[in-house]
Amino acid sequence: MRILVSAASRHGSTAEAATRIAGSLRAGLPADVVVDELPAADVGDPTPYDAVVLGSAVYLGRWLDDARRLAERIAAHPPRLVWLFSVGPIGDPPKPDEDPAEVGDIVRVTHARGHRLFAGRLDRHRLGLGEKAVVMALRVADGDFRDFDALDAWGTQIAADLRRARTGTA
Incomplete structure (x- = not known):
């Protein structure tokens, strides 16, 4: 079984969330299951994968283009097991x-x-000028609001679902 964990991330927070989820999958699945972790922009053909966990940073209420394009490619070749996540809320x-x-x-x-x-992280030092202007206008506080325990738990839950699917009990 091959699993893809992929995310579109502008400043690294969502990529780190994907890494955390991939780690939980690896810890919760048999050693012969391959968990590949790739940025959404680097995934060409998703068909070799039996399962995909796809996420995106959220900006102005929308997923990033790379994640949306990968979702379109996944939709073009169902069925496969898919889970989605978004990282963005702060505060x-x-x-x-x-x-x-x-x-x-x-x-x-x-x-x-x-x-x-999932909640995200805001570090003004990583933002571009336009992003800083939006953050200032909205009066958003800096901080890392990610709940790594929740990311780990969700990855563990997906691993359990995949074990059941693998044995035909899902």
């Missing part, structure tokens, strides 16, 4: 707390088993 409590605008459509076309929304 305490994290806001916004609703799913990105197009995620419902992406879940539907990829036949994803689910979507999870």
Whole structure:
């Protein structure tokens, strides 16, 4: 079994979340299961994979283009096991707390088993000028709001689902 964990990340926070999820998958699956971790922009053909965990950073309520394009390629070649995640809300409590605008459509076309929304990280030093202007206008505080325990738990849950699928008990 081959699993792809992929994400589109602008400043590294979502890529780090994908790495965390991939680690939980590796820890929870048999040694003969291969877990590849690639940026969404670097994934050409997703058909060699039995399962895909795809995520994106969320900016202005939308997934990044690289993740949306990969989701389109996944949708073109179903069926496969797919899980989706978004990283973006910031603050305490994290806001916004609703799913990105197009995620419902992406879940539907990829036949994803689910979507999870995780809090993100904001470091003004990593932002471009336009991004800094938006952050200042919205009065958003810097900080790392990611819940690594929640990322680990979700990866562990996916690993359990994959073990069941592998044995035909899913």
